[in-house]
Amino acid sequence: MDKNQIFIKNGTEYKKMTKELLAESNLAELIGDRNKMVGIKPNLVSPSDPSDGGTTHPEIVAGILEYLKENGFQNMMILEGSWVGDRTADAFEVCGYRSLCEDYDVRFYDTQKDKSYVKDCSGLELKICESVKKVDFLINVPVMKGHCQTKITCALKNMKGLIPNTEKRHFHAMGLHKPIAHLNTGIHQDFIVVDNICGDLDFEDGGNPVVMNRIWTAMDPVLVDAYVCKQLHYEAEEVPYVKMAAELGVGCADISKADIQILGEAAEHHIAERRKVVDVADAVEEVESCSACYGYLIPALDMLKQEGLFEKLHEKICIGQGYRGKTGELGVGHCTRNFRCHVEGCPPTETQIYEYLKDYIAKHS
Known part of the structure; x- marks a missing residue:
């Protein structure tokens, strides 16, 4: 897979689709050394069932884990912290991640309970959770959703789960967009698997799922979010952190440069403008x-x-x-x-x- 590519697959066999996408993306070759610690970052914003459109389907993460194990990788971890006001431990249970971790013998790091360190993120000092340091290759598994403050949320904003709650509050005091962009210079996501199964296109927490039954893979988080903007009828400039991240060198916000490939049977999806x-x-x-x-x-x-x-x-x-x-x-x-x-x-x-x-x-x- 090249950095300007986005692969998309339609269907309802989510674990199987994920494994097929990873094979098509040559993920094993992208990771390389089988001894690397591979970190998987889902979106467990709150204790809500993935079918409500707010959290990452565990079937996708199961597909990632199976693919990695089948390709000789043994060192995997899942790391995430819910939003301020909810406990990650509750989301871990409700969203099906306890059984997932038990089934695949993978450790889960609750970043709400983690210590943090300060990192200079392109001129902005931000606190990042210590568990991030353990990761050699980070796979981001966001949900494509709408957001009532930033219009969209997907690859770039999902990194907020890797900062402590105090820093999350600080992000809001700073206006969200600038710190989100800068955070992505401090935490590098190596690969992205987008849960576009039934995200809520209005609210980050879910409750109004829009069934699309799609999963994407990509390498450029800025390009992913620019494509999400296009899907939801926004220009990338209307979501400032996308443009800011591009200017900071995180990725490319020019969707015209994207090589978007539909693998297998195509499905038409008309997304109405959200009001x-x-x-x-x-x-x-x-x-x-x-x-x-x-x-x-x-x-x-x-x-x-x-x-x-x-x-x-x-x-x-x-x-x-x-x-x-x-x-x-x-x-x-x-x-x-x-x-x-x-x-x-x-x-x-x-x-x-x-x-x-x-x-x-x-x-x-």
Whole structure:
């Protein structure tokens, strides 16, 4: 496989498809030395079943592990940390990774429990989890999804699972895009297997899966994300971290240079332009909010919209670390605890936000 190539396979036999893609990509040759430690980085953002569209299907990782073992590799590890507000240990269970690790005798590193070190990532010092140092060849296994703050999330942003929770909060304080781009100069992903089976194209946490039954392989994370942008009707420039990462030398953001090959039977997929986030985001005043907090707020607002209640909400909702110590009328999350009305939690759940706002609307209509 060349760095400008993206291989795509359609179907429902996910483990088999993965192994076929890896063989076609000559992954064993790309890794080389059979004694290398191969790290596998899925997306276990939260304890939600992969069928909900937020987390990596374990069948794909099983296919990777089987392929590696069949090609003489014995040193493998899986490493990941869920988003702030959820425990990786819960996602490890719910998403099927405990049984996966037991079946294939592979160690799982929970990066939420990991120590960290500071690394200069092209002029920006960032904290990275110690377990990353153990990896000689990193296989990134992101889910192609929409994101309520960055529009898309796939290869580049998936590296956030390899930084401690304190740094994740810091990323949001810095505005996400710049630190995501710089992080990818500090953590090099050698190979990418994209879970494009049923990702939620609106929300990072899942809940609105769009079944596409595709798996991709690639080597350039910037090109992968540029292609995701195209799939979801965005220009790469509309997702700043994609362009920034390209400028930092992480990869190529020019999708016209991609050699995209459909292996086997092709399947047409028309992805409608996503509007859910745009429709409700104008009601939010967001300053440095964490993904989990904001990620639970937007679907809660969408639920209110579906019930015809959203239009009755006349007060802006404040959310984010930028509201710590400040006062106001209506807030979401612990950072807005000094507001007259606020939904407590770090983060509060989608249901808690929905119920609180529904009650607030009833009292103020």
